[in-house]
Amino acid sequence: MAGYYMSIDIGTSAGHQIMGYLEDGALKLEEVHCFENEAEEKDGELYWNMERIFQEVVLGLRKCWEIGKLPIFIGVSAWGSDFVLLDTENQQIGNVVSSRNSDTAGQLMAVKEKHPDYFERADNILFAADYLTYLLSGVKCCEYTNAVTTGLASPDKGCWNEEKIEKLEVPNRIFPGLCPPGTVVNNLTRRLTEETGYDCIVVRVEANRDHPNRIVAEIAKETKSADPVRITALSSIITMMGTAHQYKDTEEIRQCLQKYFSSVTS
Numbered sequence: 001m002a003g004y005y006m007s008i009d010i011g012t013s014a015g016h017q018i019m020g021y022l023e024d025g026a027l028k029l030e031e032v033h034c035f036e037n038e039a040e041e042k043d044g045e046l047y048w049n050m051e052r053i054f055q056e057v058v059l060g061l062r063k064c065w066e067i068g069k070l071p072i073f074i075g076v077s078a079w080g081s082d083f084v085l086l087d088t089e090n091q092q093i094g095n096v097v098s099s100r101n102s103d104t105a106g107q108l109m110a111v112k113e114k115h116p117d118y119f120e121r122a123d124n125i126l127f128a129a130d131y132l133t134y135l136l137s138g139v140k141c142c143e144y145t146n147a148v149t150t151g152l153a154s155p156d157k158g159c160w161n162e163e164k165i166e167k168l169e170v171p172n173r174i175f176p177g178l179c180p181p182g183t184v185v186n187n188l189t190r191r192l193t194e195e196t197g198y199d200c201i202v203v204r205v206e207a208n209r210d211h212p213n214r215i216v217a218e219i220a221k222e223t224k225s226a227d228p229v230r231i232t233a234l235s236s237i238i239t240m241m242g243t244a245h246q247y248k249d250t251e252e253i254r255q256c257l258q259k260y261f262s263s264v265t266s
Contacts, residue, residue, distance in 0.1 A: 005244075006032070006064070006071035006200075007236035008057055009209055009229065010078040010128060012098075013037060015053065016229050017060035019069055020237030022246070027260045029233060032067065033060030039098040047095035048082060048128070054135050061196045070198045073240040074136070075205035077232055078128035080149045081107065085122040085174075086140075093118050096128075104150035108168055125174045129207035137186035137202040141179045146207035153178065181206045181213070182243045203243055205236040213238050215253055223261035230264070 005020045017033040035056040039046040057076075064070050081104045085093040094115055099107040112119055126134060127150065130142050147153035147160070152175075154161045160175050179185075183204040193199045206213055209228070212220075212235035220231050238253060247253045 003072040003244075004064075004069050005237045005240045006061075006074040007205070007233040008060070008074060008076045008132070009232045009236065010037060010053060010057075010076065010132065011209060011229075012039070012079050015056055015060075016233065017057070017063075018229075018233040018237075019064070019071065020233065020241070021069075026263070027234075027237075027256050029230065029237075030069075032063050032069075035059075042095055045095050046098040048098060050084065050092070050096050050128075050131060054132060057132060057136075058192065058195065061192070065197045071200050073201050073203050073244060075203045075236045075240050076129045076132045076136070077205055077207055077209045077236055078132065080104075080127065080146050080208035080210065082128055083107070084126045084128070084131040085111075085118055086124045086126065087121050088123045090123075093121055096131075104152060105164070105168060108170055112168075112170065119170055119174070122171070122174045124176055125170075126176070127207065130176075133185060133202060133204065136188060136192065138189045139186045139202075140176045141183075141185065141204070142176055143183075143204045143207035144178045144180050145211055147178055149208045149211055179204050181239050184243060203240050205239045215250065216257060219254060219257040219261055223258065225261045225264070234260070 007018045009016045015035045015037050019030045019032050021028055040049050081099045082096055084096050087093055124140055127146055134140050148155045152161055162172055165172055181204055185202045185204055187201055188199050209232045212231050216235045216238055
């Protein structure tokens, strides 16, 4: 399926919304929107203002209409460890605290100790990219490769590590289903379709920007390309193109990436 594919990459210092597309058989990237992203302080905690981040994402989607390049697929990647707790009304519970040097398990324990009622009220836990995907699509799921990097999912079983979660004394029921990268989640919500002026398909991509698509990572290493923003965008875009059957096989993907990286590093 030819067309435009948007990578929505949220980092801990900036967000980048980059369009990928084929032109005369060559892969092209075009940045549509970029915004600063830093943890803010509230209630004595450093936290991520997810409402503001999502407003920036929607602004980037609206810019697609302005430039006349509408994505058929969009996918979100972000940092891996920080999480959002939602209640039964899908409202955010407390702050989305920045873990900084703490791992996910440590952050869960810290929140449980400081706010023991949070997990009693929680109905779902979503990591940063999962939550933004939910806001875009209305569907809750956790992307598998990101879940593995948090240490809460079993890399060899394809499921949550229930034993580890139980040791943390966090309820298993709040963890939604896992899905692999490339999974079609849903279309944009009706509200966003009305707000942006168009519809598109939301796809799960490798949600942790530190662990990109395997083929992209290999070609980037071979061609000595080290731009993390470009690598992350390509990772998402190649995954979405694979879902759309843009390429017939892995070898064609490799050739396209080699050609692209050679053109930008020469």
